[in-house]
Amino acid sequence: xxxxLTSADRAFRDEVRTFLATSLPPDIKRRVENGxxxxxxxxxxxxxxxxxxxxxxPGWPVDHGGTGWTPMQRYLYDEETxxxxxxxxxxxxxxxxxxxxxxxxxxxxxxxYLPRILSGEDWWCQGYSEPGAGxxxxxxxxxxxxxxxxxxxxxxxxxxxxxxxxxxIFCLVRTDPDAAKPQQGISFLLIDMRSPGIEVxxxxxxxxxxxxxxxxxxxxxxxxxxxxxxENRGWTYAKFLLSxxxxxxxDVGRSKKQLxxxxxIAAAELSNGRPLSEDDRFREKIASLEIDxxxxxxxxxxxxxxxxxxxxxxxxxxxxxxxxxxxxQRITELALEAVGTYAxxxxxxxxxxGWNEEPIGPEYAAGVAPRYFNWRKxxxxxxxxxxxxxxxxxxxxxL
Amino acid sequence: xxxxxxxxxxxxxxxxxRFIQNDYDFETRSRIAASDLGFDPGVWQQFADxxxxxxxFSEDEGGLGxxxxxxxxxxxxxxxxxxLEPYVPSILLGGRLIAVAGGAEQRSRHLGAxxxxxxxxxxxxxxxxxxxxxxxxxxxxxxGAGGFTLSGQKxxxxxxxxxxxxxxxxxxxxxxxxQEGISLFLVPRRTPGLTVRPYRTVxxxxxxxxxxxxxxxxxxxxxxxxxxxYQAIEAVTDQAVAAVCSEAVGVMDLLRETTLEYLKTRQQFxxxxxxxxxxxxxxxxxxxxxxxxxxxxxxxxxxxxxxxTERRRAVSAAKARIGNAGRKVGQxxxxxxxxxxxxxxxxxxxxxxxxxxxxxFFGDAAHHLDRFAGxx
Ligand SMILES: Cc1cc2nc3c(=O)[nH]c(=O)nc-3n(C[C@H](O)[C@H](O)[C@H](O)COP(=O)(O)OP(=O)(O)OC[C@H]3O[C@@H](n4cnc5c(N)ncnc54)[C@H](O)[C@@H]3O)c2cc1C
Numbered sequence: 222x223x224x225x226l227t228s229a230d231r232a233f234r235d236e237v238r239t240f241l242a243t244s245l246p247p248d249i250k251r252r253v254e255n256g257x258x259x260x261x262x263x264x265x266x267x268x269x270x271x272x273x274x275x276x277x278x279p280g281w282p283v284d285h286g287g288t289g290w291t292p293m294q295r296y297l298y299d300e301e302t303x304x305x306x307x308x309x310x311x312x313x314x315x316x317x318x319x320x321x322x323x324x325x326x327x328x329x330x331x332x333x334y335l336p337r338i339l340s341g342e343d344w345w346c347q348g349y350s351e352p353g354a355g356x357x358x359x360x361x362x363x364x365x366x367x368x369x370x371x372x373x374x375x376x377x378x379x380x381x382x383x384x385x386x387x388x389x390i391f392c393l394v395r396t397d398p399d400a401a402k403p404q405q406g407i408s409f410l411l412i413d414m415r416s417p418g419i420e421v422x423x424x425x426x427x428x429x430x431x432x433x434x435x436x437x438x439x440x441x442x443x444x445x446x447x448x449x450x451x452e453n454r455g456w457t458y459a460k461f462l463l464s465x466x467x468x469x470x471x472d473v474g475r476s477k478k479q480l481x482x483x484x485x486i487a488a489a490e491l492s493n494g495r496p497l498s499e500d501d502r503f504r505e506k507i508a509s510l511e512i513d514x515x516x517x518x519x520x521x522x523x524x525x526x527x528x529x530x531x532x533x534x535x536x537x538x539x540x541x542x543x544x545x546x547x548x549x550q551r552i553t554e555l556a557l558e559a560v561g562t563y564a565x566x567x568x569x570x571x572x573x574x575g576w577n578e579e580p581i582g583p584e585y586a587a588g589v590a591p592r593y594f595n596w597r598k599x600x601x602x603x604x605x606x607x608x609x610x611x612x613x614x615x616x617x618x619x620l
Numbered sequence: 621x622x623x624x625x626x627x628x629x630x631x632x633x634x635x636x637x638r639f640i641q642n643d644y645d646f647e648t649r650s651r652i653a654a655s656d657l658g659f660d661p662g663v664w665q666q667f668a669d670x671x672x673x674x675x676x677f678s679e680d681e682g683g684l685g686x687x688x689x690x691x692x693x694x695x696x697x698x699x700x701x702x703x704l705e706p707y708v709p710s711i712l713l714g715g716r717l718i719a720v721a722g723g724a725e726q727r728s729r730h731l732g733a734x735x736x737x738x739x740x741x742x743x744x745x746x747x748x749x750x751x752x753x754x755x756x757x758x759x760x761x762x763x764g765a766g767g768f769t770l771s772g773q774k775x776x777x778x779x780x781x782x783x784x785x786x787x788x789x790x791x792x793x794x795x796x797x798x799q800e801g802i803s804l805f806l807v808p809r810r811t812p813g814l815t816v817r818p819y820r821t822v823x824x825x826x827x828x829x830x831x832x833x834x835x836x837x838x839x840x841x842x843x844x845x846x847x848x849x850y851q852a853i854e855a856v857t858d859q860a861v862a863a864v865c866s867e868a869v870g871v872m873d874l875l876r877e878t879t880l881e882y883l884k885t886r887q888q889f890x891x892x893x894x895x896x897x898x899x900x901x902x903x904x905x906x907x908x909x910x911x912x913x914x915x916x917x918x919x920x921x922x923x924x925x926x927x928x929t930e931r932r933r934a935v936s937a938a939k940a941r942i943g944n945a946g947r948k949v950g951q952x953x954x955x956x957x958x959x960x961x962x963x964x965x966x967x968x969x970x971x972x973x974x975x976x977x978x979x980x981f982f983g984d985a986a987h988h989l990d991r992f993a994g995x996x
Binding site: 350353355356357360379380424425426427429433490491492493494497502503554557558561562563564565566567568581582583590591593594595597598600601602605607610 | 746748749750751752753775776796797817819820821822823825827829887888889890898899947951954955958959961962963964965969970972973976977980984986990
């Protein structure tokens with residue numbers, strides 16, 4: 222056993238660092254660094270750069286365009302991109318539908334969709350949740366009825382992240398309403414967002430942002446060749462995909478970056494004439510959070526080490542999701558405490574690049590409260606933390 | 621000891637509840653929040669006509685001579701209704717400072733107009749870098765022939781843009797955080813040299829940054845003795861903090877009830893969310909937090925006329941606990957609503973945001989825990 226990185230891993234990390242230093246566009250980096258809004262084009266151009274480098278889909282098999290990295294290399298890569306303030310790669314294509322297609326899709330689907338996901342030509346969104354089917358996803362009602370060589374889709378999806386930007390949506394739809402169990406009558410369909418009968422309506426979140434949407438389907442005609450795998454087997458594919466979604470959600474690298482930002486705020490804020498970072502009580506709060514993050518990091522590293530030695534990933538994905546999101550939320554909470562009364566001003570323009578009026582209060586303050594409010598989502602999405610605990614209780618503890 | 625409401629208290633509570641129900645539903649409130657002014661002058665006049673603006677003032681001051689419990693009741697109801705009108709900055713801070721620190725002339729000139737709903741006030745006290753230290757005043761007051769010159773900055777001053785007068789604290793002597801040397805000045809908002817930079821706040825209110833550059837005021841602008849305002853500032857802000865604790869109790873109650881209703885109606889897995897024991901316990905924890913908050917807000921209110929040490933302890937106990945309990949209740953209300961909880965459309969998020977910002981009002985939980993510990 223050895224806590225040091227191997228020299229090969231260190232060399233890999235240096236390679237990633239050098240690449241990031243030379244290839245990440247400075248204006249995008251600045252926006253990420255300062256918590257400013259990112260537009261579709263920011264994500265798209267970074268995606269293209271990674272695509273050209275061949276690094277856009279490290280988790281994919283090499284023959285589909287993956288990198289062939291070890292789990293440790295992937296971990297280091299995630300950590301370095303977060304540290305460099307690179308934007309995240311939108312997960313819906315690369316991390317979600319891509320793996321479903323290369324695992325369960327037919328060769329026509331693989332040939333058509335996978336290269337377009339890699340190149341960034343196609344943007345995807347995830348149509349799982351519905352008003353009546355959140356935690357209880359199997360309760361979904363959106364219907365797909367076979368009519369010759371199309372499915373006719375009717376229903377509503379909700380909370381669909383970046384539907385306003387997407388070219389395609391992958392949907393769970395009900396194809397057999399009479400199946401013995403609700404999980405059994407579900408299919409996995411790929412739907413073009415430009416199909417007639419689709420309407421996207423924004424949902425504004427508590428911070429005033431627009432990242433999620435309602436998506437309505439009225440007699441949307443979807444070619445049968447857009448069915449992934451077998452009809453009525455969609456639940457299997459959906460669960461496969463969820464395990465991918467949860468793994469990335471710990472986001473240790475990004476939390477390290479945010480923690481560093483919190484420390485900078487604490488050093489700039491004053492308490493009785495001294496930096497807040499020197500206030501014993503506040504220091505202890507940060508220290509305690511940092512210990513939480515170390516525990517998360519080493520839990521993830523242990524999981525990686527097991528994976529490297531060929532063992533099946535266990536339920537650590539659930540644990541990483543629970544603790545990862547709690548830590549992300551705690552960082553936003555302490556930042557809120559640190560900025561004090563300057564959490565109050567609501568200046569959404571200040572979060573747009575190019576706003577060059579004098580800031581209200583310290584420059585870093587504008588995004589702090591919106592971020593705290595917005596980040597409440599982290600314990601809700603991707604399977605709420607209550608649901609994660611339920612899974613661990615059932616599958617690990619066998620309660 | 622008797623901790624039950626008198627008949628007058630019950631009547632007051634019911635009349636405010638009726639007002640919220642009939643005239644201040646959530647849609648009305650959202651419309652008012654989106655308006656330029658950020659509150660409704662018609663509603664403010666209604667408050668005046670109903671006598672609510674007179675509640676915290678004695679009969680001598682032109683008020684009703686009601687007790688602090690009446691303020692508690694009013695603020696709790698305002699919390700439940702998420703009322704935007706500037707009762708705290710105008711009445712509980714501005715008005716009470718004039719009542720406590722001002723001379724007879726100033727009181728008679730301004731309080732009548734305030735209580736009648738004719739003028740608005742604000743209190744410009746906190747400063748950039750001051751955090752929550754109440755004696756932190758770097759703004760300078762230089763005495764000269766016939767008056768004073770004020771220079772400095774004030775941070776996050778609620779209701780400043782609408783105010784006819786802003787009460788500004790400034791220092792004529794002493795170190796930045798010394799209690800001695802602070803004076804209060806009644807500054808007309810349109811005084812040359814005073815720049816008001818207004819903005820909306822994340823909880824739908826209005827506030828502003830103030831810059832004072834050589835602001836000239838006459839001797840009659842001084843409220844109370846030069847350099848001796850700290851005690852009045854502390855007493856008035858303690859009263860306002862106790863009142864805001866009651867507002868928080870109203871906000872928390874509404875969040876708790878709304879969440880409970882949701883647990884009873886939202887179905888997942890073929891049953892209401894409230895059927896899951898883990899969520900039942902969370903709902904019970906919310907109830908406990910609300911009950912404790914209510915207990916401490918009451919204790920603080922009933923301690924406002926005790927010795928200074930008792931008052932400080934009680935107010936800080938309430939504010940510290942309500943800061944933490946409010947965070948918990950707000951976060952849980954959002955969490956238990958699932959995705960709905962993070963939408964702008966639902967009430968929940970708006971109550972959550974107000975509750976979050978209440979923690980920053982004249983000292984957060986950490987500040988008041990420290991103050992409590994220091995007043996054993
Ligand atoms: C910002 C954001 C982005 C999202 N993006 C997407 C997306 O792109 N695509 C998509 O399909 N979905 C998306 N979602 C939806 C997300 O997956 C759901 O919100 C989530 O599954 C919870 O469902 P719900 O909102 O209906 O809450 P509910 O299921 O109604 O849950 C309400 C509360 O009850 C708890 N609860 C429910 N059942 C149980 C139980 N059995 N035991 C204990 N507690 C329970 C929950 O944990 C939660 O606290 C997003 C959500 C958010 C907030």
